[in-house]
Amino acid sequence: NAGVMQNPRHLVRRRGQEARLRCSPMKGHSHVYWYRQLPEEGLKFMVYLQKENIIDESGMPKERFSAEFPKEGPSILRIQQVVRGDSAAYFCASSPLRAPTGNTIYFGEGSWLTVV
Amino acid sequence: EDQVTQSPEALRLQEGESSSLNCSYTVSGLRGLFWYRQDPGKGPEFLFTLYSAGEEKEKERLKATLTKKESFLHITAPKPEDSATYLCAVLQGGADGLTFGKGTHLIIQP
Numbered sequence: 001n002a003g004v005m006q007n008p009r010h011l012v013r014r015r016g017q018e019a020r021l022r023c024s025p026m027k028g029h030s031h032v033y034w035y036r037q038l039p040e041e042g043l044k045f046m047v048y049l050q051k052e053n054i055i056d057e058s059g060m061p062k063e064r065f066s067a068e069f070p071k072e073g074p075s076i077l078r079i080q081q082v083v084r085g086d087s088a089a090y091f092c093a094s095s096p097l098r099a100p101t102g103n104t105i106y107f108g109e110g111s112w113l114t115v116v
Numbered sequence: 117e118d119q120v121t122q123s124p125e126a127l128r129l130q131e132g133e134s135s136s137l138n139c140s141y142t143v144s145g146l147r148g149l150f151w152y153r154q155d156p157g158k159g160p161e162f163l164f165t166l167y168s169a170g171e172e173k174e175k176e177r178l179k180a181t182l183t184k185k186e187s188f189l190h191i192t193a194p195k196p197e198d199s200a201t202y203l204c205a206v207l208q209g210g211a212d213g214l215t216f217g218k219g220t221h222l223i224i225q226p
Contacts, residue, residue, distance in 0.1 A: 004159075033212070033213060035213070035214075041218065042203075042216040042218040043160070043214075043216040045211075045214060045215070046213075048212040048213060055212060056213065059213055091159050091160070098212070104162055104165050105150070105162070106162055107160045107162075109158055109159045110158070110159045112157075
């Protein structure tokens, strides 16, 4: 669990500002997933990325949300013009191969976004 | 329509009192069923992956089983440190993301 590094752990933004959440996958993992956990709800899949490619963004809201995983550096989830409904815990997960193929998916500790 | 349903939502047990948590699913082409443990303010911690009906896996006081419609997480002689929310998730055919249930909040009282 500790191998997937997310920062910041806690972030407060005013309505209309931008939020950037970073995720460094476990060493040797090239597949990154972002999930969102709203209060009193389960974890919801948002997007799946490999280096320099978005593979599946079926869970991403159509507006204001974007994700990238550049050749160098961490994966970034970007939320523009945040609204109070964006307040949630955002979790990054990584895997060495496209799941499940005998491997599993490990989660980071999460980034808690509060919009005021 | 919920594809992954966990029950009960909450469970309070005495230390040493064994029980089972249920995860029922309605997905096509199951590629894997995952169990995670989540402590407050933390990320999900991987416990087990099950791939086919009849499969069982064990780890310390936990044992996970899988049928074609549901999975059980059996907890034997639990201790207070087993208190957590237990999450079930499935990976279905054609999908890249896990579909999670809402979890079972387990409290073990000393």
